[in-house]
Amino acid sequence: MDCHAPGVNTRTTDQRTPSSTAGSPSPAPRGSASRQLSAPYAEAVLRHAGRDWLRLNVPGHAATPGSDLAGFFGPRVPALDFPPLLDGIDLGPDTPLDRALHLAAEAWGARRTWFLTNGASQGNQIASMVATALGRTLVVQRSVHSSVIDGLVLSGMDAVFVQPSVDPEQGIAHGVTAADVAEALARTPDAAAVYIVSPSYFGAVADVRAIADAAHAAGVPLIVDEAWGSHFGFHPGLPARALARGADLATSSTHKLAGSLTQSAMLHLAEGPFADRLEPLVDRAFRLVQSTSASALLTASLDLARRSLVTDADATGACVEAAERVRGAVRALGRFKVVSDGFHAFPDIVGADPLRIAIDTRAGGITGHEARRRLFQDHQIMVEVATDAAIVAVIGAGSAPDTDRFVEALHTLPSPLTGAAGARGMLRLPDPGPTKLTAREAFLSPALVVDAEDAVGRISADTLAAYPPGIPNVLPGEVITAEVVRFLQRTATAPNGHVRGALDLGVTRLRVVA
Template identity: 70%
Template sequence: MTLPVSAAAAASADPAQLHAPYAEAVRRSTAGDWLRLNVPGHAADPDRFAGLAGHLGEQVLRLDVPPLLEGIDLGPDNPMEQALRLAADAWGARRTWFLTNGASQGNRIAALVAQALGRTLVVQRSVHSSVVDGLVLSGLGAAFVQPSVDRRTGIAHGVSAGDLAVALARHPQAAAAYVVTPSYFGAVADVAALARVAHTAGVPLIVDEAWGSHFGFHPDLPANALAQGADLVVSSTHKLGGALTQAAMLHLGEGPFADRLEPLVERVFHLTQSTSASALLLASLDEARRALVCGRDGISASLAAAEAMRAAVRAGGRFRVVSDGFGRFRDIVAADPLRVSVDVRAGGITGHEARRRLMQEHGVLVEVATDAAVVAVVGAGAGPDAERFAAALHALPAEAGVSGRPLDLVLPEPGPVRMTAREAFLSPGRPVPAAEAVGRVSADTLSAYPPGIPNVLPGEEITADLVDFLQNVAAAPTGHVRGAADPAVATLRIVEP
């Protein structure tokens, strides 16, 4: 196997990082002449399972080995144990777990672990839906910290240490503090300050760093959350870290709560991880770690490509680079340079239409679109064609009726909490006309896009202001309310009394 150019640098620090012991052990196992009478049922037979082999390739079938094999993940100091230690060393963790159900699994694990530490989770309001799932599973109550929102674009960012301190002071029996950084649009919060606030309050800091698995692997990238004092970090390694889709990691920091957290995480990990975890996903995590540690030169090229994309946006004069406005927000201390977020509404086209045209007319896929923006991501080690992106972007036509003026988005206050998310989720519910839902308890999570912050959570009271806001968003040409019983939000699902 050809190693990255900067592999010598990794070898000088720790030669073991040049290897991917689990992935290499899986590959070695394919060399044997095996009569496979175990699962998976395709038995690595490309002739009898020609459809699957034709879709994935014969080698993928051979690499699809089951768990609990001697010399792979069974026996003293087996390759899987070695791979986990190397990952922990690479990210600066006390311990690392490989996840095969995405960062969503990590968020659910973290919420379930927090349940053993207290009854209320102090959590950033703009968390991923899997954290809300964790609240349902754990039965925890939640106290929310509102993120900053760019009213001009409808983009949510992060939370400040001051706002977190206020929330923790109001909930002295909190289980943990839970924040998201970086944001979908690349905004990086002051994790060191957030960790100090949480630890002063006597609680661990849990960080959903799903979008920052590459942080810390190049001098021009922000430091990762573990290096700044986070106690438990969810890392979606498949996003920009190079693993296969659905592959992620959970890292435990070397902080004041490590001794208490480690056995809890281990138990909950086994509760949530499949007993038939995919060797393909696990091996991709091992390989992604090696590539990140050994791939500084490749990451340099990725950083240059992303900066070339931003420079082309600025030079065109029509659109705006979202991160150029990050300095206006006190909660943002850095930007992820591998994220290229573009305010396309400034150039007379909505994000949703821009994304559709980029894909259908130019063969350019971007990660996400909102009413105002599109987000392109450059994986660590990837080398996209910056000129092709810029040419496609500037070829987009202006939409009739789309103004380049800022959105001036104002969010309504959430309604009071009447039940835990778990109680509401498990209670009988029924849809009612929206007007009748006012004053009742929501059975669902409803999030208006933009900006994707949950406006209503299970267990919260539905207010008239919230109904008006959600219906206005739904009525907009590119508006969308995730979780709504119907697209127009004419009905809402409430908890039966």
Template identity: 65%
Template sequence: MSIRNPRSQTSAPYAEALTAYAQKEWIRLIVPGHSADERAFGSLAGFAGGTQLRQDVTPLLDGLDLGADSPMAQALQLAAGAWGAHRTWFLTAGASQGNRVAAMALGSLGQHLVVQRSVHSSVIDGLVLNGMRASFVQPTVDCELGIAHGVTANDLAAALAEHPDAAAAFVVTPSYFGAVADVRALADVAHAAGVPLVVDEAWGAHLGFHPDLPQHAIAAGADLVISSTHKLGGSLTQSAMLHLGHGPFADVLERLIQRAFRASQSTSESALLLGSLDLARRRLATETDAIGASLEAADLMRRQIRARGRFTVVSDGFAQFPDIFAADPLHLAIDTRAGGIPGHEARWRLMKEHEVMVEMATNTTIVAIIGAGAAPDTGRFIDALHALPVTLDQRHDALQLKLPAPGEMRMAPRLAYFAPSRTVQAEQAIGQISADTLAAYPPGIPNVLPGEVVTSEVVSFLQATAATQGGHVRGAADPAVRTMRIVTPAD
């Protein structure tokens, strides 16, 4: 299910009202302080554009935000209808805000959460905020490429049976590499255990809006879905949505989410971001042909990569993993090691030598993303990819950075985060309790959490990641991860 009546989705009430508002000759004696004065703020107007200055308005204005039938209320109703949700919230701090809102709300349902271990670090930030204990479900891992996928319904069921006090289950799908889990089976398992299923669908805002795309999580029975609309849905960076499903937990979750949303919501939300969400929803809901063209471009890229024979397509091996129910065709993950070049180097050379940007790299792969409705120059990308030099003598194991298994969880994330701590040499941190969340980024999946024991494998992996071209460890005070912050043992 995606859109019951596409014709009802053809307007963009908030974006249209904002455009009309910006065209009036206001004397603006209000914030923001630039007052849309292009002459006085010429450098800002030159940077952002005069139209954007005029559309950058303060929140809570009559004719835009206020009232039960305001343009904003209409835009939210249309978004809920497009995704088949019971209710939708617009977010201006990304899906990370949505993950934190969800975690804060779930804290009212209990003190224990079952969580996919490969969640985004913002989910762990939410656990720090709400103080909940977490039990983790391990995802399947492609050991050869060193990438994590999703969880199976059987593994989630086992975790929920082991922890009957769990208040909810929190999973991630699609993965950064386009692997889509069986959300229907996961929802059935969660509901059988009497808990809601929360899905971080940051990479799947576009799902369900074309017959050749997998079903989106709300349609598959999820109770709460975090949607990073700016990623593949076409809104401006930092804009996202939070969707509430129609399941048995809708009433209680609606009240809790609204409360948590208000606690995290900026009182100065960007009208530009909000308007872009309204327009992205309309485009997804009404421009199926444009999405189809993007799918054709992605399929052409895969065919050409296979035909040339140097590189391989990661999704061609998805069938061997029991958690992968479908693949998102707008994610193009490429095994660069097969073509004789590390992923980080391939990404760097594509950008510096060919002015081609790809979303991310690991040591063995690159991931190219095609936005729903985008029309990339496929030939230029394929030619640039195959113009990369061979810098590896062979497909040797030295290239592979094996994902480290997490250490034992000895403290709740919140307790470890706020506990007295000290900074030590990374080698001295081995066997100690981490005070921080550290994650190779992208994709931002934590490799060590507050409360987990630091292992030698984690230290080696993070240091190797930081040493690679373009490598970055989110949360590290020392970019090279020569030092780490650990919980100070109690006397």
């Protein structure tokens, strides 16, 4: 299974896929295996590139032999970089793009699938915008990705936030329970939809079935940001995907762990009670935010990633086993702890993504930020994310990394922290301030830039999110607290730390509502 296949993304043509049964635990309905062996869009682009073209159209590089682009990437990448609206690829009836979309919907058990070239962030923005047609208020998990908050700015919707459980030792947010969602819905008569995240950045899987039942009982759809779960359901060792558990709309960041190119993603619509209403809305919103020059490379990678996931479950299974060997080695060696071993203590967590390896580094005498820095600089090992207390490594479905090298390097790290001193230095996740305005009202209001200490007690005009993981710590419309300011400033000064939305690298100034 090739997790690094060249990719392509969808076009401005109608991304229409016929209905298929949602919720099937198998990768594709019975009888479809032979169809899933093909990658119609990627194959069409490859055939097209094999012809002797004189390219007097965009893109301007015209696949010129000997150009800097060809010299840097090799001649094949620019040769495959075609514009939209080409006969035999994405223009006309029953195109290769149409067939690729159909196969993706079939594989994920969706009524319809859209290919995205601006990541799952684009899918979250689409989902947030279409919810406006169903009601005035979005019932949303507070620890959603910042792109969902961007969607609230675009839509102008009100939001009722459901607070996630928080692991105080690790300083990380997990998920929400069905009971908390039901309570929020009961006090939100104009609810449009419920919006949750599953799995979390650390691999915690929510009880999507119970939350879907709570949403449907209130007469609203469930939208799931499944950015980190695009591989779910494609092997018995993986959790079921959200659509199979009752979700009505799911964003899938296919590039994260399913093998497509960076920035490529999918949006899946379930065959359910809200499908007829949602489908035309999603299609129109898709056209609103999708580039009219969507990348053929990104789209092709989505087609190839789908084929690999469906047809090579053994490769995915090998990755599940490799990740478990790493966790087993960490447990056996005893210096560090496995974060997911503590998931049972949280009522909102019903499972874990086995391809996510979250290691409590504080237990081994080193902060997550320092562990990440040393792994990168001294061992040429990149991990996905670090917090004060942990690092998270991921294994893509079908990839074959040298996990022994990771375990060995991890256990050669120094132990600069000592007991209580390390605990005192722990950076804990701050509670958000109260909400005073909608995200859109605050974002579009006249604003002032003030010193960070003077921003305390003022209403934020920006979304500020510690990256990674990109979960907003302050939203437009929320009151800025001293605790949040300290957290963001310390995050910004940590190795590889970054605050999305900050006006400067040190978060010394903030934009507030005038």
